[in-house]
Amino acid sequence: MNTHRTRPENQQDPIKLKNLVREAEERLLNMESSRELQPLIERLHQLQASIDHNYNLDSLLLFVNHELAEYVRLPIAVKERVVIDQSFATRDLIRAMHLSAAYYLLVLSKQQARLIEAFNNEVVQEFEGDFPIENTQFFVTNKEEISDPRRHTNMLAEFFNRIDKVVNKSIKDHPLPVLLCTEEEHYHLYKRVADKKELLLEPFLSGNRVEEPAHAIVAAAWPIMEAWKKAQILQRKQELQQAIGAQKVLTDVSEIYQAIKNGQVQSLFVEEGLIQPAVIEQEQVVFVSDQKLSQKEVIDDIYDELMEECMRFGGEVVLLPDGELSQFGGCAA
CATH class of the missing domain: 3.30.420.60 (eRF1 domain 2)
Structure with missing residues (x-):
């Protein structure tokens, strides 16, 4: 969620966080029994209560599972969302890393x-x-x-x-x-x-x-x-253009998914604002609508998933401004 550095604007932040936590709780209860999820929900509420909004930067990220409950303040604006998945959504952390030095x-x-x-x-x-x-x-x-x-x-x-x-x-x-x-x-x-x-x-x-x-x-x-830092990103974009000229670029999401799993992707290029729910069916990526987010098998954002897997296999993720990869649907490897 986006936050504010100074008063009185940061007095809105606890209210916004409370609403997002409520949304997360409702989605969780629609997916699993309340008995199984109660410890997780309690951890989320405890983390929410521990945050001092007087120290907010430009955004706030909360990460909670059965073993971990942490929050991160970032000096960048983010798209506000609730993500429930098998792995944490780290896109904004990666973007902050790209913009930081x-x-x-x-x-x-x-x-x-x-x-x-x-x-x-x-x-x-x-x-x-x-x-x-x-x-x-x-x-x-x-x-x-x-x-x-x-x-x-x-x-x-x-x-x-x-x-x-x-x-x-x-x-x-x-x-x-x-x-x-x-x-x-x-x-x-x-x-x-x-x-x-x-x-x-x-x-x-x-x-x-x-x-x-x-x-x-x-x-x-x-x-x-x-x-x-901006020049570094521009250089990576030029490298992508060279790979395109040599016809060494994958643009189909299912092909990228398979190549990452096989450890064959050195660099994954994704537009910053590209978000898409999906399911994996017979090793193929199938896009679904936001209305299906409450279904357990749905991955909230397939591009977050690709980025996580790419880095896990030793690859690099390069985030580019929206529109830079429009000819490829926003993603290339």
């Missing part, structure tokens, strides 16, 4: 280096211990060398190389893309001496910001990361 910011100057972990426009942590790294030895003091620009560059390259080794040690257990925040000449020099160039992003945040607070640096970096 976890990354490191290496804030660099010729005197100092700081390392910040960020998620979107929020600071996760600033590394301490090995950071900040101060340049206490890699600078020219010899009078004869002060006028030699190559000597200055070599000394700075050595300082950056030492920084790079500490960065790689610090992030080896949790590798993420690294966005450099530095002046342009330093960006190119650092990239030249870096051991793991594949982790360094092409864009960089320009300027000397080593004295700025972490939250200000991350706020300035987020538009760059947001554009980078």
Whole structure:
């Protein structure tokens, strides 16, 4: 369900959640006996009561089964719905993941280096211990060398190389893309001496910001990361177009279903808003109307099911804006 971040709008959220919980309860009781479902319904009500709506973001997802009862707040709008199925509907989690970015910011100057972990426009942590790294030895003091620009560059390259080794040690257990925040000449020099160039992003945040607070640096970096994420999605779309040209694309939902089960799908492309109830009959996907959602054998959303299975078999799910896959009915693999 969609929620609100601030008052007084968020005072509507508990009422909306109550109505959706009631809808879920009614659908459950239409499918099974109340005795079997009472523990599940009680877990749902307990989870509902535990939510403090003062901390809401843009949407709220509840996941409940006999072993688990959890909720997730997301910074994106969602289509409001109740899903009752054998597996959780994770489309919105995947979409939030596609639109979000976890990354490191290496804030660099010729005197100092700081390392910040960020998620979107929020600071996760600033590394301490090995950071900040101060340049206490890699600078020219010899009078004869002060006028030699190559000597200055070599000394700075050595300082950056030492920084790079500490960065790689610090992030080896949790590798993420690294966005450099530095002046342009330093960006190119650092990239030249870096051991793991594949982790360094092409864009960089320009300027000397080593004295700025972490939250200000991350706020300035987020538009760059947001554009980078969108470029990644565009690149995947171009890869799909190439596969279409090579006639290596499946578009029939039943064929996609079979290929996923056989572990033959590397990438599944689905439009963000595509939702379709279905049943599986003799290994074929058969679409049904929303009026049959209360029937036990009906899968609330076959595309959620395909995404879950694709990821379970090691494949990747790529969500595209609505209309991008209209020639294929909204789904391709």
